[in-house]
Amino acid sequence: MLRQLLADHRVLAARKLADAVPLDQALDESLRRLLIVLAEPVVRRRLPAGPKSADNIEWLRRNAGSHAGRWVALADGELLAADESLAALRRKLQQFAPHVEPLLHRL
Amino acid sequence: MLHRPDGSVFASGRSRFFDEAPGHPSETASVHVQVKFGGIRVLAMLDTGASWSVLSADLADELGLFDGDGEPMTVSSRIGTVQGRLVRAKTTLVADDGDALDVDSTVFVSRQWPAGNFIGYTGLLERIRFAIDPQDNAFIFGGL
Numbered sequence: 070m071l072r073q074l075l076a077d078h079r080v081l082a083a084r085k086l087a088d089a090v091p092l093d094q095a096l097d098e099s100l101r102r103l104l105i106v107l108a109e110p111v112v113r114r115r116l117p118a119g120p121k122s123a124d125n126i127e128w129l130r131r132n133a134g135s136h137a138g139r140w141v142a143l144a145d146g147e148l149l150a151a152d153e154s155l156a157a158l159r160r161k162l163q164q165f166a167p168h169v170e171p172l173l174h175r176l
Numbered sequence: 177m178l179h180r181p182d183g184s185v186f187a188s189g190r191s192r193f194f195d196e197a198p199g200h201p202s203e204t205a206s207v208h209v210q211v212k213f214g215g216i217r218v219l220a221m222l223d224t225g226a227s228w229s230v231l232s233a234d235l236a237d238e239l240g241l242f243d244g245d246g247e248p249m250t251v252s253s254r255i256g257t258v259q260g261r262l263v264r265a266k267t268t269l270v271a272d273d274g275d276a277l278d279v280d281s282t283v284f285v286s287r288q289w290p291a292g293n294f295i296g297y298t299g300l301l302e303r304i305r306f307a308i309d310p311q312d313n314a315f316i317f318g319g320l
Contacts, residue, residue, distance in 0.1 A: 075262075076250065078227055080298050106247045106262040106282045110303045112319030113266075115188055115275035119217075122192050122210055122272050129198035137199060140234075155234040159216075172210065172217050175234065175292070176199030 071103060083107055120145065125172045133176055142171040177274060178307060178316055186305050187318035189271030194219060195313060197292065207308060209315045211295060212268035213283070214239040218293055222308075222315070226296030227251060228262065228284040235293065236285035241265065251284055260286025267300060269317050277319050279303070 074083035084107055092104050124146025132148075140158045142149040149166050152158040155173065162171065178186035194208040197219070207222040213231055216239065220229070228251065236242060246261030267281040282299030295301060306317040 102245045103247050105264050110300050111280040113278045113280055115277055118271040118273050126192055133199040155238050174219055
């Protein structure tokens with residue numbers, strides 16, 4: 070019943086039904102997984118703001134055409150690395166800029 | 177920051193958004209905001225009409241979201257009908273000013289998904305207050 074409601078995108082009805090089954094009392098593992106994804110989102114914490122994005126935005130506006138089809142990594146408006154593979158890009162970043170949290174985007 | 181009529185804070189964070197997907201020009205404007213999925217900072221299109229938030233297949237793969245548990249799901253969209261799974265993931269709404277927000281959210285992942293990242297209402301935005309200021313390309317947000 071729950072799965073059918075979810076498949077029909079009747080999420081509110083599914084949640085109302087799920088409220089009758091506390092997560093810690095759901096012994097069936099597949100039911101537990103369903104209850105987890107059905108749960109409302111939860112705002113866990115507030116964090117300080119990160120680096121300003123304006124410079125990265127400006128780089129993307131100016132250079133979107135120059136790395137078509139590739140993933141790029143940007144920080145402070147500078148290109149750190151580019152690669153066709155996201156996994157390979159992240160390996161490069163781990164090697165050369167492990168403490169930077171760049172913006173990654175596939176052009 | 178914005179405030180509600182009773183004086184309480186409406187939003188706690190603010191960031192700049194793109195009004196098109198960089199590298200993927202379109203005839204219509206859209207809102208692309210900065211988020212982190214599993215700690216990886218990317219752009220995601222804001223789509224309140226989307227049933228669920230969706231991750232690009234590359235990103236979902238890199239985060240290992242195809243390897244774990246999740247609820248099988250079929251999603252119909254403008255792009256087509258796609259089979260995948262709903263999974264629980266940590267999403268961060270990134271802030272240029274004020275506070276970023278960490279949200280335990282439900283997202284849809286599929287190896288068949290041909291497009292980029294979307295943040296949708298169910299499973300994420302439904303517990304977020306948010307507003308758009310097109311004059312400054314500002315995305316303003318706060319948790320309920």
